[in-house]
Structures are given as C-alpha cells and as structure tokens.
Amino acid sequence: MTLTTPPRPLDVEALFPGLAAHRATATRLHPRAGRPTARDSHVGGPLLWPADEPWPVCDEPHRHGGPLLAVAQLYARDVPDLAAGPDGCDLLQVLWCPFDLHGPTGHGMHVRLRWRPSAEVREVLAPQPAPARVGFDGYLPNPCVLHPEQVTEYPYIESLTGELGERVEEWEDAQEEAAYEAECEQGYEVECEDGHGAGGGPPPALPSYQCDLSVAPGWKAGGHAAWNVTGPGSTDCPGCGRGMRLLLTVDSYEWRSDTESWRPLPTAAGADADRPTGVAVANFGKLNIFACPHDPAHPHRFSLQ
Numbered sequence: 001m002t003l004t005t006p007p008r009p010l011d012v013e014a015l016f017p018g019l020a021a022h023r024a025t026a027t028r029l030h031p032r033a034g035r036p037t038a039r040d041s042h043v044g045g046p047l048l049w050p051a052d053e054p055w056p057v058c059d060e061p062h063r064h065g066g067p068l069l070a071v072a073q074l075y076a077r078d079v080p081d082l083a084a085g086p087d088g089c090d091l092l093q094v095l096w097c098p099f100d101l102h103g104p105t106g107h108g109m110h111v112r113l114r115w116r117p118s119a120e121v122r123e124v125l126a127p128q129p130a131p132a133r134v135g136f137d138g139y140l141p142n143p144c145v146l147h148p149e150q151v152t153e154y155p156y157i158e159s160l161t162g163e164l165g166e167r168v169e170e171w172e173d174a175q176e177e178a179a180y181e182a183e184c185e186q187g188y189e190v191e192c193e194d195g196h197g198a199g200g201g202p203p204p205a206l207p208s209y210q211c212d213l214s215v216a217p218g219w220k221a222g223g224h225a226a227w228n229v230t231g232p233g234s235t236d237c238p239g240c241g242r243g244m245r246l247l248l249t250v251d252s253y254e255w256r257s258d259t260e261s262w263r264p265l266p267t268a269a270g271a272d273a274d275r276p277t278g279v280a281v282a283n284f285g286k287l288n289i290f291a292c293p294h295d296p297a298h299p300h301r302f303s304l305q
Helices: 017-022 162-186 209-214 257-262
Strands: 024-028 069-075 092-098 111-116 151-152 220-222 247-251 284-289 302-303
Touching: 017 162, 069 247, 092 247, 111 284, 162 209, 209 257
Parallel strands: none
Antiparallel strands: 024 151, 024 220, 069 092, 092 111, 220 247, 247 284, 284 302
C-alpha cells in the first residue's frame, strides 16, 4: 500500500518567502493494521530484542510495577527522517509503562527509548514479556505496519518570531475573518453581527497556516513540533544545553477535523480510520520526543501536547 498526503492547498513559500529558511522534512509513518515481525518497522509488534538481554521493567514506586509495554520500533532504512542514533545504532525502540502514575503529579507517562545496532541481534527474545494489565486501553497499541512518506513542514505558528511571525499571524487572522464572513453570507449556523444565522450548507474551506500549511498530524519522525496545548516550550538538551530536535511524534489521531487536508490518500474507511493504532496519549493528544543532534546518547526530552 502507498499512502500519499494530498498537495497543500497553496504554496506557503510563495506567500512568505522567509519560510524557506525554516523548511524541514518529516516522515509520516502512516501506521495501518497488519502483522509486523521483529524485523519490521512497526507500531505494536514484537521488538528485535536480544534473547540474552533483560526486558525493561517499570522502576517507578507504584503498585503496578512490571514489564514495560512495547510500543514501536523504527529502522533507519525505512524512515528517512529518523535522526541518527548513538554509535551508529540504526534501530529505535519505544516502550512505556501502561499506567499514568509517574512524575511529580502522579499522572505522568514513563517512556523509555532503546537504540541498538540491528545487525548485532542474532536470536530474538520470544515470547516477549507483557504487562498483566494496563491502566488505560489507549496505552495498548494495535499491531500496525508502517507506510512511510516524506513531507515538507514549517514551524508551528507560535514558534515564528519577528517580522515573519507577525506577517503569518496577520494572514492567519485575515483567513479566519474571511471564513467567518463567508459563513454569515451563506446563512450557516452561526450568529453574526446582524443577528442572522440559520440553515445553510457548510462554509467554504479556507487554508489555515496552523492547520494546513505547517505541521503534519499523526505519527511521524523528524520535522517540526506542534505546541497546541502549552505553547512553544524549552527543548534545550539536559546533557549539554544546546538545542534539541524533534525525534518522534506519537499521535492519538492520524488527522482531526481541523487537519482534514492532511488525510492521506487512498482515504481510509470506517469509524476509527483516523485512529489505526488505538493509542491515546495526553487526553487524546500527542507525545513529542526530542533528541540531541550533537550527541544522540544524551537524555531525551518529552512533551505532551
């Protein structure tokens, strides 16, 4: 299967040439139900875990301690925008505790990443440990194979600064105002300044920088981070203090109603087509994982959005 993101509704660099300096590529992973093996990039399948290596367990002090749950693994050969691992490692593995009982609030996630050189794994651990129970079904991913696709992205709107940021914000506000006026003219279900607002069909779709032209939704490697909950946060490396880059985004949805233009083709059918992995994090939001590009062995940073 080949999944393709539709072309963007307009050429954003033609509108704002300054964005060219901030252009980045990301690899949308497009997970879809399948039967992945330990030799595949996947979500929710068996990991390429050496038979002689202990399986990681949750060491947080809560009564549900046990083996971590395998979430995903990515081979560099399959994902063009996967950042380099330490010491030439080509395989990234993601695990987490399936309970929200961590950190200072007692409601945080416990995520663990493991880089390894895949060629050194001869015998794979089987069967692989799994938690006896999970605290929330959204932590248990459906087995999915991946259909990686490289796309172009631009920074989250609040990450843009200076004159460029001001111009994009002004254009975004104008688009919202035009959409509002179009709704009023069509008599769409909205109360306008003249008091009218009943009946009518859906309003025309007007491109939005934030929803249509900047950050792709869904699971992805690389690219720009979305900061829709907290606003742009610090991504300084805890090991060296230098700026980190987005390594991986784990998203509860492949697309949402406001990011419908990113819905890949062919269009999936079914009530849960936009949630093939079944994963739900951060109140059905996303988990951004950052890595240090100067030394991939430095600790990662995490942000729930």
